[in-house]
Amino acid sequence: MAIRDLLIILGDQLDRESPLFIGAEPSQDCIWMAEVREESTQVWTHKARIALFLSAMRHFRDELREKGWRVEYREIDARPATLADELRGTIVRLQPDRVRVVEPGEYRVAQALRQVCPALDVVTDTHFLCTNEEFTKHRQGRKQLRLEFFYREMRRRYGVLMDGDQPAGGDWNYDSENRGTFGKGGPDTVPAPATFTPDTVTRKVLHQVNDLFASHPGELRDFDWPVTPVDAESALHDFLDHRLPSFGKYQDAMWTAQPFLYHSRLSSALNLKLIHPRRVIAAAEERYRSGRAPLAAVEGFIRQILGWREYVRGVYWLYMPAYAASNALGAHQPLPRFYWTGDTDMQCLRAAIGQTLEFGYAHHIQRLMITGLFALLLGVEPKQVHEWYLAVYVDAVEWVELPNTIGMSQFADGGIMASKPYAATGKYIQRMSNYCSGCQYDPSQSTGAKACPFATLYWDFLMRHEERFRTNQRMLMQMRNMERMRPAQRAAIQEQAESLRQTLTDAG
Ligand SMILES: Cc1cc2nc3c(=O)[nH]c(=O)nc-3n(C[C@H](O)[C@H](O)[C@H](O)COP(=O)(O)OP(=O)(O)OC[C@H]3O[C@@H](n4cnc5c(N)ncnc54)[C@H](O)[C@@H]3O)c2cc1C
Ligand code: SF4
Structure with missing residues (x-):
C-alpha cells in the first residue's frame, strides 16, 4: 500500500486526541512508533521509567491497531538502535509522501528527527495550554520572567478559579497556607494511592526490562504506575477523593516511610499525555466549587499545573540549547x-x-x-x-x-x-x-x-x-x-x- 503520511508518535506523546489524527486516515496513513535502547541508555535510566514508557506505548499501539490503524512498531531488544536510524530505515522502506510529528519534548530528539527528515512537518502540541510562541511573546518586553505574572495571565486566559475578573477568594496565591508540618506525631493515616496491577502487556515489559537493563538503577517489584488513559483517570479520581483536601497544607512536608503523602502522582500520566492538564485542572476546580476541597488546596494544586508546568516548558524551549550547558556558579564537583x-x-x-x-x-x-x-x-x-x-x-x-x-x-x-x-x-x-x-x-x-x-x-x-x-x-x-x-x-x-x-x- 502506498503511504501518504507517516505519523511519528514518540514515547511521551501517547495522546489519544493528538492533533496528528486530524485529517489522518487509516486507509492511507501509517503510524510509526519505536522502542530503542538509546532512549534508555543516554542516561543510566531507572528500570521503572523504562518500563513505564514501554508499557504505555504498547497499550497505545494495541488500541490503535484495534481501531484499524497500521502501526509500524519496533519492540526493544539488545541491539544499540537509535530513533534516527530506525526512522531512516522506515522512510526508505515505505517512501511516505510526508512525515509528520507533534513537537517533540526534547531538543535532542527534535534535532535528530529533523536531520533524518529535513521536510518533517512539525505540528503544534495541543497538550499544553501555552504554546512556545505565546510564551516567547509573554517574555518580550519584560525585564525578567517570574512565575507569578505568567500564572495570573494563565488564570485569566482560561478563566480558572476566577470570579468574574477577580481571583476566587480574593487572592491569587495561597502559598502561605501551604507550608504545614505534621508535628511530632506525624501525619494521620495517609490514604494509600490507587495502584495499577500489571496486566499481561506490562508483565512482559517488566520481564524484558529486568533482562535487558539488569544493571540499571531502581526496582520493578512495586511497579504500579498508570499506563493507559483509563488508569490515569482513575488515579485522578483517587487523588481528588482522598488526598486533594490535604494537598495544600502538607505540600511541602516530608515524613519517613511516607513516599507519596498527599501528592497526586499524576506527573508521569500528564507527561506521557495519558491525561490532559485541562481535565485535571477542571476536575480540581470542580471540587472547590462544589465545596469538597478548600480553596488553598485547590489553588496550590492548580498553580503547579497551570503555572509551573507550563512555565518550565516555556523556559526550556526559549533558552535551549544553551540552557543545558549553563553553569553560572562555576560548579565542578562530581555527583556523590x-x-x-x-x-x-x-x-x-x-x-x-x-x-x-x-x-x-x-x-x-x-x-x-x-x-x-x-x-x-x-x-x-x-x-x-x-x-x-x-x-x-x-x-x-x-x-x-x-x-x-x-x-x-x-x-x-x-x-x-x-x-x-x-x-x-x-x-x-x-x-x-x-x-x-x-x-x-x-x-x-x-x-x-x-x-x-x-x-x-x-x-x-x-x-x-x-x-x-x-x-x-x-x-x-x-x-x-x-x-x-x-x-x-x-x-x-x-x-x-x-x-x-x-x-x-x-x-x-
Ligand atoms: C530538581 C527537580 C527535578 C524535577 N524533575 C521533574 C521531571 O522530570 N518531571 C516532572 O514532571 N516534574 C519534575 N519536577 C517537578 C515536581 O517535583 C514533580 O512534578 C512532582 O514531584 C511530581 O509528583 P506529583 O505528580 O505527585 O506532583 P504533585 O505534587 O501532586 O503536583 C501536581 C502536578 O503539578 C505539576 N508540577 C508540580 N511541580 C512542578 C514543577 N516544579 N514543574 C513542573 N510541573 C510541576 C506536575 O505535573 C505534578 O503532577 C522536578 C522538580 C525538581 C525540583
Ligand atoms: S543530614 Fe539531613 S537528616 Fe541529618 S541532620 Fe542534617 S538535615 Fe537532618
Missing part, C-alpha cells in the same frame, strides 16, 4: 556516588534517594530541598545533577526536568527561573520532616563531628559566592548573617566543607 545507591548516613538523603530508587518517585520538596539542595551546596557540576534527575524519576522528560534542575534547584541559569538560589541549612529539613530525629548529625551545628553537612555546606556556599549574592535584595538577610561570623568561625567552616568535598570525591 550515594545518589545511585542511597548509601549515606545523612537520613534525609537516605530517605529521599531510597524511595527514588524503590519507586522512581520523590515529591517536589524532596527533589528541591534535599537532593537538589545538597548538590547545590556541595557545588556539583549541573550537567551531572541534570543527568541524575533525568535518569531516576518515572516522570522525567527533559522539557520539565531540565529547567527544574538547572534553573530552580541549581541556580545554574544565573536567575532565569528563580530570583535567588534555594539555599538553606538542615534546619529547614528539620522543620518540614522527621528525618533529623533519626540522624547522627545535628542541624544546628556547622562544625565538629556532629555538624550537619547541610549546615556546613550552606555557610561555605554563601562564602564562596559572597561577591555574587551580596547585591541580591532577596538574600540580604542570609548574607548579613554570614558576614557577622568571626574569621575563625568562617575558617573552621571552610575547612570542614573542604574536607567533606574531599571525602565525597574520594568515595567516587
Whole structure:
C-alpha cells in the first residue's frame, strides 16, 4: 500500500486526541512508533521509567491497531538502535509522501528527527495550554520572567478559579497556607494511592526490562504506575477523593516511610499525555466549587499545573540549547556516588534517594530541598545533577526536568527561573520532616563531628559566592548573617566543607 503520511508518535506523546489524527486516515496513513535502547541508555535510566514508557506505548499501539490503524512498531531488544536510524530505515522502506510529528519534548530528539527528515512537518502540541510562541511573546518586553505574572495571565486566559475578573477568594496565591508540618506525631493515616496491577502487556515489559537493563538503577517489584488513559483517570479520581483536601497544607512536608503523602502522582500520566492538564485542572476546580476541597488546596494544586508546568516548558524551549550547558556558579564537583545507591548516613538523603530508587518517585520538596539542595551546596557540576534527575524519576522528560534542575534547584541559569538560589541549612529539613530525629548529625551545628553537612555546606556556599549574592535584595538577610561570623568561625567552616568535598570525591 502506498503511504501518504507517516505519523511519528514518540514515547511521551501517547495522546489519544493528538492533533496528528486530524485529517489522518487509516486507509492511507501509517503510524510509526519505536522502542530503542538509546532512549534508555543516554542516561543510566531507572528500570521503572523504562518500563513505564514501554508499557504505555504498547497499550497505545494495541488500541490503535484495534481501531484499524497500521502501526509500524519496533519492540526493544539488545541491539544499540537509535530513533534516527530506525526512522531512516522506515522512510526508505515505505517512501511516505510526508512525515509528520507533534513537537517533540526534547531538543535532542527534535534535532535528530529533523536531520533524518529535513521536510518533517512539525505540528503544534495541543497538550499544553501555552504554546512556545505565546510564551516567547509573554517574555518580550519584560525585564525578567517570574512565575507569578505568567500564572495570573494563565488564570485569566482560561478563566480558572476566577470570579468574574477577580481571583476566587480574593487572592491569587495561597502559598502561605501551604507550608504545614505534621508535628511530632506525624501525619494521620495517609490514604494509600490507587495502584495499577500489571496486566499481561506490562508483565512482559517488566520481564524484558529486568533482562535487558539488569544493571540499571531502581526496582520493578512495586511497579504500579498508570499506563493507559483509563488508569490515569482513575488515579485522578483517587487523588481528588482522598488526598486533594490535604494537598495544600502538607505540600511541602516530608515524613519517613511516607513516599507519596498527599501528592497526586499524576506527573508521569500528564507527561506521557495519558491525561490532559485541562481535565485535571477542571476536575480540581470542580471540587472547590462544589465545596469538597478548600480553596488553598485547590489553588496550590492548580498553580503547579497551570503555572509551573507550563512555565518550565516555556523556559526550556526559549533558552535551549544553551540552557543545558549553563553553569553560572562555576560548579565542578562530581555527583556523590550515594545518589545511585542511597548509601549515606545523612537520613534525609537516605530517605529521599531510597524511595527514588524503590519507586522512581520523590515529591517536589524532596527533589528541591534535599537532593537538589545538597548538590547545590556541595557545588556539583549541573550537567551531572541534570543527568541524575533525568535518569531516576518515572516522570522525567527533559522539557520539565531540565529547567527544574538547572534553573530552580541549581541556580545554574544565573536567575532565569528563580530570583535567588534555594539555599538553606538542615534546619529547614528539620522543620518540614522527621528525618533529623533519626540522624547522627545535628542541624544546628556547622562544625565538629556532629555538624550537619547541610549546615556546613550552606555557610561555605554563601562564602564562596559572597561577591555574587551580596547585591541580591532577596538574600540580604542570609548574607548579613554570614558576614557577622568571626574569621575563625568562617575558617573552621571552610575547612570542614573542604574536607567533606574531599571525602565525597574520594568515595567516587
Ligand atoms: C530538581 C527537580 C527535578 C524535577 N524533575 C521533574 C521531571 O522530570 N518531571 C516532572 O514532571 N516534574 C519534575 N519536577 C517537578 C515536581 O517535583 C514533580 O512534578 C512532582 O514531584 C511530581 O509528583 P506529583 O505528580 O505527585 O506532583 P504533585 O505534587 O501532586 O503536583 C501536581 C502536578 O503539578 C505539576 N508540577 C508540580 N511541580 C512542578 C514543577 N516544579 N514543574 C513542573 N510541573 C510541576 C506536575 O505535573 C505534578 O503532577 C522536578 C522538580 C525538581 C525540583
Ligand atoms: S541532620 Fe542534617 S543530614 Fe541529618 S537528616 Fe537532618 S538535615 Fe539531613
